[in-house]
Amino acid sequence: MTAPDDGRFHELIGYKEDVFRICLGFSRNIADAEDLCQDAFLKAFARARDLRQPGSLRIWLLRIARTTCLDHSRRMRRNPIDLADVVPDTAADPRSPEIVSEVNESLRRLKAAVQSLPKKQREVFVLREYGGLSYEDLARVLKLRPGTVMSRLNRARRAITAAMKEEGHERK
Amino acid sequence: MNENDTGKPLLDMPEKVRLIIQRETEDGLRRFRAGNFDSRLQAVGRIRPEETKFAPSPFSRVWIPIFGLAVGAIVIISAVLWVSRAKSQLPAANPVTIDAALDALPGFRTLSLFHQTETAENEDFSPAAAMSAAVTSATRSAAAWKETSAPPSGNLVPRYSLEQKMKILFGDKTIEQALSLFKEKFKEV
Numbered sequence: 001m002t003a004p005d006d007g008r009f010h011e012l013i014g015y016k017e018d019v020f021r022i023c024l025g026f027s028r029n030i031a032d033a034e035d036l037c038q039d040a041f042l043k044a045f046a047r048a049r050d051l052r053q054p055g056s057l058r059i060w061l062l063r064i065a066r067t068t069c070l071d072h073s074r075r076m077r078r079n080p081i082d083l084a085d086v087v088p089d090t091a092a093d094p095r096s097p098e099i100v101s102e103v104n105e106s107l108r109r110l111k112a113a114v115q116s117l118p119k120k121q122r123e124v125f126v127l128r129e130y131g132g133l134s135y136e137d138l139a140r141v142l143k144l145r146p147g148t149v150m151s152r153l154n155r156a157r158r159a160i161t162a163a164m165k166e167e168g169h170e171r172k
Numbered sequence: 173m174n175e176n177d178t179g180k181p182l183l184d185m186p187e188k189v190r191l192i193i194q195r196e197t198e199d200g201l202r203r204f205r206a207g208n209f210d211s212r213l214q215a216v217g218r219i220r221p222e223e224t225k226f227a228p229s230p231f232s233r234v235w236i237p238i239f240g241l242a243v244g245a246i247v248i249i250s251a252v253l254w255v256s257r258a259k260s261q262l263p264a265a266n267p268v269t270i271d272a273a274l275d276a277l278p279g280f281r282t283l284s285l286f287h288q289t290e291t292a293e294n295e296d297f298s299p300a301a302a303m304s305a306a307v308t309s310a311t312r313s314a315a316a317w318k319e320t321s322a323p324p325s326g327n328l329v330p331r332y333s334l335e336q337k338m339k340i341l342f343g344d345k346t347i348e349q350a351l352s353l354f355k356e357k358f359k360e361v
Contacts, residue, residue, distance in 0.1 A: 013210055020204050021197055030200045034207060041213055103195065110192050129185065129193050161186050 008057070012044055015058050018131060019065045025130030026069035026122075028076070028111055036072055040065040059140050062131070066123055066141060073122075077115065106164075113163035121156035128153055273353055 016037065023036035044064050051060055114122060127133045127141060138153075139146045332340075 013213075016209055017201060017204070020200065020209075024197060024200045025193075030203050033200060034204060034209070034212075037204075037209070038213060038216065042216070103192075106188075106192050107196055110189060110196075129190075130197060157185055160189060164186070164189060 008048055009045070011057055012041065012048070012061060015061050016041070018058070019061060022062065022065050022126060022131040023069055025114070025126030026073055032072075036069055037065070039072075040068040043068060056140075059137065062127070062133070062137075062141050066127065069126075070119065070123065073115070073119075109164055110160070113160045116163065117156055117159055121152050121159065124149055124152040125156035125160065276353070 019040055020033060020037045023040065024030065024033040027033045027036055040061075044061050047064070051057065053060075114125065117125060123142065124138060127138055133141065135146050135149055138144075138149045142149065144152075
């Protein structure tokens with residue numbers, strides 16, 4: 001596997017934070033997200049020659065990131081998320097242990113809720129809420145109509161909200 | 173608030189969830205930036221900007237192997253056909269004709285001797301007489317049998333045509349010997 005020419009290489013690398021945010025949304029923790037981000041770029045470099053419309057480089061790259069993350073999610077879906085997966089290292093956190101614990105538990109619940117979403121809703125939710133994509137970009141990445149994107153996003157948000165409330169009540 | 177394709181207003185994300193995501197993203201990005209992703213990517217060893225060869229296109233990835241396999245199959249089939257054809261055209265190592273094989277049979281040799289010495293003047297050919305002569309001759313002397321087991325000379329055998337030999341064979345058990353002899357030779361013929 002080799003890199004594309006220097007210009008395209010640097011252009012691709014310029015989107016690394018966009019890709020990382022999406023990977024973070026799909027994965028359980030930051031370390032996994034970094035690995036996924038790396039995998040996505042390796043795939044992108046390998047397929048750089050297939051790109052027919054250089055103008056849509058970002059969309060093309062985000063599509064690859066999405067596919068890479070969904071493959072990873074499929075492999076990991078059978079394993080339930082526990083706190084150690086989501087926050088492997090809390091010793092270095094300067095906040096008080098109570099706050100850290102509460103934040104981490106909220107994060108674990110969110111991760112579990114995202115992972116429990118159907119694939120179509122999960123990808124829309126992550127691309128929008130983590131990746132910060134516009135509805136238009138979402139529609140282009142997923143090759144859907146903007147209306148469909150919004151519909152799926154709506155259902156995903158409802159499901160996430162319900163799951164977070166449900167878990168919160170269970171804890172109380 | 174936007175509207176989706178069902179006409180319903182798009183639900184806003186709860187503030188609490190938004191904050192969790194924002195905090196997670198900020199923490200992640202901080203660590204990601206500190207990790208020097210570019211160097212890490214290059215350290216994998218597979219990505220180096222100086223190695224600017226492109227990966228093969230989908231066309232070449234799919235069609236070149238198929239084309240290679242097709243050419244290989246054609247070459248192999250052609251080679252097999254050529255070898256089998258060449259082999260079928262090769263002359264047999266020791267070609268044996270039916271006529272010569274019949275001549276090699278002891279009964280015909282003794283018959284020929286008998287015919288030459290005793291009935292040379294008889295122009296009419298009788299299969300029954302020839303058969304009895306052959307049997308008589310064969311049983312007369314084992315020594316004579318061995319003497320005649322040598323390859324026939326050109327003057328003795330050609331007295332009978334192939335048709336005549338076949339007539340004799342059909343009236344004689346010698347056909348079994350002939351067939352057993354031919355069994356191994358037919359392919360070469």
